[in-house]
Amino acid sequence: MTSSSSAFPDRSGVHTASNSARRLDPRAKLYLLLIANLLLFFHVDTRGEAIVVALLLLPLFVAGRWRAGLRLTIVYVLLLALGLWSDTVTMTGSGSGGGSLISAISSGGADAATAGSAAAPTTAFVTAGHVAGLLSVGIRMMMPCLISGAYAFTTTTISEFVCAMRRMRVPEAVVIPCMVVIRFFPTIVHDYRQIRNAMAMRGIAAGRFALVRHPVQSLEFILVPLLMNATIVSRDLSVAALTKGLGIAGEHTCMTTIRMRWFDWGYMAVCTVPLALAIGGVL
Structure with missing residues (x-):
C-alpha cells in the first residue's frame, strides 16, 4: 500500500510536466484568440495576415495536433491561392470592369449587347473570379479565429480554464x-x-x-x-x-497549477509584433 501510494504522485507529476512543456498557458491562449479577433477586426494586409496565421498554427504542431494543424494549413493555403487567382483574373481580365463584381456584371451586359457572344466567355470568367475572391476573403478572414479557437479548446482542460479565469479575477x-x-x-x-x-x-x-x-x-x-x-x-x-x-x-x-513562463510571454510578444506592424501599414 505504501509503495503504490508513493508511486502515484511520481507518475502524475511526470505526466503534468510533459504536457505543460508542450503547451502554452491558458491565459496566453486567450491572448492568441484576442489577436485573431483583432486581425479580423482591422482586416490587415494579406502579407501580415499570412505571418500571423503561421504563428497561430505553430502551437498546434508543437502540441502534437498534427492532423488538425495540417487540415487548417491546407484550407488556408487553398483560400489564399484562390484569392490570389481572383486578383489576377480581375486585374487582367476585361480591364473595363472597374474592379468590382457589380461593375463586372454591368460591363458584361454592355459587352454582350455590343460585341455579341465573343466577349461573353471573358466576362463570365472575370465574374467567376470576383465571386471566388469574395468567398475566399470571407472565409479566410475567419480562419485565424478558427485556428486559435481550435488550439485553445483542444489543448486546455476544464480545470486549467477555470483556474486561469480565476487568476484573471473573472x-x-x-x-x-x-x-x-x-x-x-x-x-x-x-x-x-x-x-x-x-x-x-x-x-x-x-x-x-x-x-x-x-x-x-x-x-x-x-x-x-x-x-x-x-x-x-x-x-x-x-x-x-x-x-x-x-x-x-x-x-x-x-x-491544477498554471504559471506564465518566459516562452508564454515571448510568444505573445512575437505574435503581437507582426499584428502591430500590419495595422500600422509597415508590412
Missing part, C-alpha cells in the same frame, strides 16, 4: 457559463456519433455522403434528436457545475 457568473459551453460541444459531438452509429446499424442513411443524399432523413433522425437533447445536456452540465460547488461564494481552491 466573476463566477462568467466562469460557470463558459465552463458549461466548453463541455457542451464535446457532449453534442459524442451524441451525434452515437446517433450516426445507431442509424448505420439500422441501414438508415448509411455511407459517407448519405446525409447529403438523404436530407429529409438527416433532418428527421439527426437534427431533431440533437436539438431535443441539447436542452437536457445544457441543464445537466449546469447542475453538475453547481453540484461541484462552483456557485458558492468565497475563495475557491484548485488542484
Whole structure:
C-alpha cells in the first residue's frame, strides 16, 4: 500500500510536466484568440495576415495536433491561392470592369449587347473570379479565429480554464457559463456519433455522403434528436457545475497549477509584433 501510494504522485507529476512543456498557458491562449479577433477586426494586409496565421498554427504542431494543424494549413493555403487567382483574373481580365463584381456584371451586359457572344466567355470568367475572391476573403478572414479557437479548446482542460479565469479575477457568473459551453460541444459531438452509429446499424442513411443524399432523413433522425437533447445536456452540465460547488461564494481552491513562463510571454510578444506592424501599414 505504501509503495503504490508513493508511486502515484511520481507518475502524475511526470505526466503534468510533459504536457505543460508542450503547451502554452491558458491565459496566453486567450491572448492568441484576442489577436485573431483583432486581425479580423482591422482586416490587415494579406502579407501580415499570412505571418500571423503561421504563428497561430505553430502551437498546434508543437502540441502534437498534427492532423488538425495540417487540415487548417491546407484550407488556408487553398483560400489564399484562390484569392490570389481572383486578383489576377480581375486585374487582367476585361480591364473595363472597374474592379468590382457589380461593375463586372454591368460591363458584361454592355459587352454582350455590343460585341455579341465573343466577349461573353471573358466576362463570365472575370465574374467567376470576383465571386471566388469574395468567398475566399470571407472565409479566410475567419480562419485565424478558427485556428486559435481550435488550439485553445483542444489543448486546455476544464480545470486549467477555470483556474486561469480565476487568476484573471473573472466573476463566477462568467466562469460557470463558459465552463458549461466548453463541455457542451464535446457532449453534442459524442451524441451525434452515437446517433450516426445507431442509424448505420439500422441501414438508415448509411455511407459517407448519405446525409447529403438523404436530407429529409438527416433532418428527421439527426437534427431533431440533437436539438431535443441539447436542452437536457445544457441543464445537466449546469447542475453538475453547481453540484461541484462552483456557485458558492468565497475563495475557491484548485488542484491544477498554471504559471506564465518566459516562452508564454515571448510568444505573445512575437505574435503581437507582426499584428502591430500590419495595422500600422509597415508590412
